[in-house]
């Protein structure tokens with residue numbers, strides 16, 4: 223039996239916080255065997271102490287006074303699952319400065335202020351772990367930092383937002399409208415407090431900034447991640463993509479070629495046979511390619527109370543093990559590679575266009591000529607009539623083109639009199655390297 227007790231101050235008792243309480247209670251015996259310590263949640267910080275909670279805690283544990291955790295000399299570890307930037311950043315700094323280890327699920331904070339907080343942690347010989355911040359229950363950060371320590375990662379392609387993946391899966395499989403699918407994702411506890419962060423791709427961008435920083439050993443700031451969300455994705459886009467053998471997903475892409483890196487998040491078409499195309503619902507997956515290891519893939523639930531709590535409590539276990547070994551604060555490898563972004567002319571991919579055109583002779587010929595003049599050949603072309611009289615839809619997929627060619631193609635299409643409008647445009651990922 224363990225003699226030692228680890229006291230935890232928990233900040234936040236919402237979706238993830240309640241999961242953490244349940245997991246620590248239900249797995250107490252296993253946690254004790256693995257760490258040699260009992261783990262007690264001593265204080266829990268919330269905003270509203272009157273609120274009904276789904277977990278039971280002894281009287282006096284729940285508080286709305288942060289100093290009861292931060293200035294409580296007995297608390298060894300602060301687990302932050304309240305979210306947001308401030309006052310959270312300030313609380314975490316105070317915790318680290320007073321020698322408390324910190325575990326957080328907060329990608330907003332780590333993507334923006336990770337370098338600063340990790341440096342405060344190192345100065346005070348404290349651990350600061352954030353496994354739950356990327357892809358919920360998938361231990362992807364540990365895999366990058368430890369599992370691939372010997373390799374050089376060249377590519378990470380991921381479905382890293384459960385809410386948008388749930389929405390797009392419901393649209394494709396059941397024809398559910400965007401807004402209804404989002405409401406259900408919120409009810410299930412997948413969405414952020416402000417779900418526009420999910421829908422607009424910002425949540426995924428934060429996770430890609432964290433993955434790129436760890437995977438490429440390069441400080442990758444959030445504002446260097448190109449972001450496009452799924453707000454303008456329509457059921458028609460999803461259906462036309464399916465007709466051509468593709469699945470539309472919000473995809474994060476981080477690639478490194480000859481020392482130059484691109485990191486972005488966008489709705490993209492994946493061939494149906496691509497391993498990421500079958501990742502549905504709240505599930506996330508991260509494909510990682512390493513120079514030596516080749517292709518690997520990590521799959522699991524990307525959001526929700528218990529999956530996320532698993533990552534949080536596993537970090538807590540590592541903190542306790544490090545404490546026993548006396549090595550807290552020593553495991554962080556600071557980014558050591560210079561940051562070099564790829565210019566648009568070096569970013570290559572295939573592209574999907576959905577065009578509303580005048581239904582008249584020679585339209586298709588004019589469009590194909592435009593692509594040929596740009597040196598881009600077409601892989602698939604589909605023409606479908608539409609309800610609007612004398613109009614049609616042309617859907618096409620190009621072979622690989624670079625970012626400069628893409629801009630020229632878009633300008634050229636906009637200038638063609640027979641093209642009424644570009645209904646949608648998406649990158650096509652995979653299938654051709």
Ligand SMILES: NC(=O)C1=CN([C@@H]2O[C@H](COP(=O)(O)OP(=O)(O)OC[C@H]3O[C@@H](n4cnc5c(N)ncnc54)[C@H](OP(=O)(O)O)[C@@H]3O)[C@@H](O)[C@H]2O)C=CC1
Pocket residue numbers: 233234235236237238239267268269270271273302303304305306309327328329330354355358411412413414415524525526527530
């Ligand atoms: N939900 C998920 O699936 C995942 C979430 N995350 C991250 O985990 C964190 C928590 O998410 P989630 O559990 O969904 O969020 P919730 O909104 O469900 O819970 C937030 C909790 O924090 C408390 N809180 C918020 N602000 C303050 C404050 N200023 N002072 C004191 N308490 C505060 C709230 O108190 P009260 O209850 O009184 O309002 C609530 O208990 C976020 O950083 C999120 O990005 C990461 C991976 C997955």
Ligand SMILES: N[C@@H](CC=O)C(=O)O
Pocket residue numbers: 355357358382383384385386412413414420425524525526
């Ligand atoms: N809102 C996020 C929660 C996990 O990070 C998501 O939907 O993935």
